[in-house]
Amino acid sequence: MEDKLSSVAKSFAPSPIQELSHLAQRCNAINLAEGFPDFPAPSHIKSAAISAIHSDFNQYRHAPGICDLLANIMKQIHGLDVNPLTDIAICCGQSEAFAAAAFAIIDKGDEVVLFDPCYETYEGCIKMAGGVPVYVALDPPQWTLDPNKFINSFTGRTKAVVLNSPHNPTGKVFTKDELEIIAGECRTRNCLAITDEVYEHITFNSEKHISLASFPGMQERTIITSSLSKTFSVTGWRVGWAIAPAFIASAIRNIHTKLTDSAPAPFQEAALTALGSPPEYFESLRSDYESRRDYIVNLLTRVGFKIQFKPQGALFLFAELPENCKLSDVDYVKMLIQTAGVVAVPGRGFFHTHLSREKFSLGGYSYQERYIRFAFCKSDQTLASAAKRLGELIDATGCLNPQ
């Protein structure tokens, strides 16, 4: 009966990364793989959710007020004029907002430009909508955007560009100049943009997140997607949004209604409290993550990883394998699980462009097989336990011994 599956479903094969996840569970490994916090969510918003349940906000619901708060935030932070009545669709997390956005704008054969490496879910949504992903490789080790590569990726069939900044997996925050290039090309080619801004409040040092929609002529062609998940450490609540010109937001709302009807009612109520958090909340989110970023950078540098790019935002470190290490990313992670009891994600799952074997290669591996993603959205205790386990495996040369 398997032939009854759709061709899209058949194309979503389980990845080797899932096998590693099972191995990690069997070995009870410390989890630095998944991008969700293992520390408690803020108590002011948990109380709001509990109180919403007790107040019986337990049915299908489109909570009034969230769109007003989001419109105010967009004005304050990005100077954007967003109409709360027409320009916002509340969805089940950024994931559903992105999927609904893809269904709203992509027709069969439309091409969508993405940057590589990138977060895994975009491709699946684009394909389910009938679109064709076209990847533009960012250049390691700084993950810079090559304007020529970007410009050459457009064809007469390009419908949209997907931009995720701050970026998963690298922690890159796209520069103003890079954003200007992206905006310029969208305007020239009359293309849309879908942005994923879930890490908008997690930037380090002097980096600041700039929304692509704030560039001249871009708000009218940009779908901003984001959510509560990362900013408020509530990835399981599934409340997110798309902000777009009214005709697109309306299409996204219609699709959202057909897919899921509404985001979880009590958590929409709690979103009112979350989005109204005082500035100190966002400041401490940023500084706590910056300390965790510094901790993991120091830890992995000490055990021999090559860290040429320190994350500027988000909550991942994309670390290059030690110079003398002959293992691939997948084998290295297997070794980490089995000998250190620590799990992270092999980098290859984030790459889609042709694996280049000439440049940057070592031991026959392309650069796409030489990175490992470590999530640092973990408690001090988890990070310290990982440091202890990794420290116990350091050999006389000061590097992790992969035997």
Ligand SMILES: Cc1ncc(COP(=O)(O)O)c(C=O)c1O
């Ligand atoms: C770049 C990026 N976008 C979106 C998501 C998922 O967001 P949500 O929980 O709002 O669906 C993640 C989760 O890891 C992510 O890393």
